[in-house]
Amino acid sequence: MENKLYLYPGLIRIWHLLNALLIITLIISGLSMQYSDPLNPFIRFDLAVSMHNVAGFVLLFDYMLFIIGNTISKNSRHYRIQLNGLTERLMLQFRYYTYGVFKREPAPFPVTKKMKFNPIQQVTYFMTMFILIPLLFLTGLPMLFSGAFIRQLLGAKAFFVTDIFHITIGFLLSIFLVIHVYFCTFGAKPTSNFKSIITGYHEGGH
Ligand code: HEM
Numbered sequence: 001m002e003n004k005l006y007l008y009p010g011l012i013r014i015w016h017l018l019n020a021l022l023i024i025t026l027i028i029s030g031l032s033m034q035y036s037d038p039l040n041p042f043i044r045f046d047l048a049v050s051m052h053n054v055a056g057f058v059l060l061f062d063y064m065l066f067i068i069g070n071t072i073s074k075n076s077r078h079y080r081i082q083l084n085g086l087t088e089r090l091m092l093q094f095r096y097y098t099y100g101v102f103k104r105e106p107a108p109f110p111v112t113k114k115m116k117f118n119p120i121q122q123v124t125y126f127m128t129m130f131i132l133i134p135l136l137f138l139t140g141l142p143m144l145f146s147g148a149f150i151r152q153l154l155g156a157k158a159f160f161v162t163d164i165f166h167i168t169i170g171f172l173l174s175i176f177l178v179i180h181v182y183f184c185t186f187g188a189k190p191t192s193n194f195k196s197i198i199t200g201y202h203e204g205g206h
Helices: 010-035 045-072 074-079 086-098 119-154 156-183 192-199
Strands: 004-006 201-203
Touching: 010 045, 010 156, 010 192, 045 074, 045 119, 074 119, 086 119, 119 156, 192 201
Parallel strands: none
Antiparallel strands: 004 201
């Protein structure tokens, strides 16, 4: 594979595909539970609850796949953030995303085998995978398994606060998803990065 870098190991690709499908299922079922008219729901309420619970539970196993994939391959090195000069690097990448890319300037941080993420990707992927997703489980699992327990022990307010946190994290993840998919179109061709996360091979650009 000349001119192509193998960047996405098999386990990471399987994790990512499942992860994308599950998060989309969680967003749709979550929104339906929260906003639908009870008399005319987008997805029948009990069905939306089951979809949300099952998808959330499978996501936990998928997250373990991500951790295992990163542990047994060298993929985790891409998530190690160099704090030295980080602000300047983030600003450079931000300028590129908001200006340079439209002027066809070369990317300030071209993709290499050693570092496949630009600084913005590195920080957002790190925060998503190591802060937001764990927080999603930390707020979702207690509500799933011990909602009644939380209510009895700490009162209805504690359940409400956990729920608000859970919904806020879900909202942040939804924003991440929209921006993530948009930035993924900045490859050599708009479809290049989407092919990469399926085949594992990266083609130029970004
Ligand atoms: C429709 C859904 C999605 C699409 C089409 C999509 C697309 C892509 C593409 C094309 C890449 C490879 C290019 C790159 O690294 O920028 C990628 C990587 C990545 N995506 Fe997504 N994504 C989706 C959903 C998600 C979600 C829901 C998350 C997390 C909550 C996520 C997290 C990541 C991470 C962490 C990587 C880097 C993986 C690695 O190489 O270690 N993606 N995604």
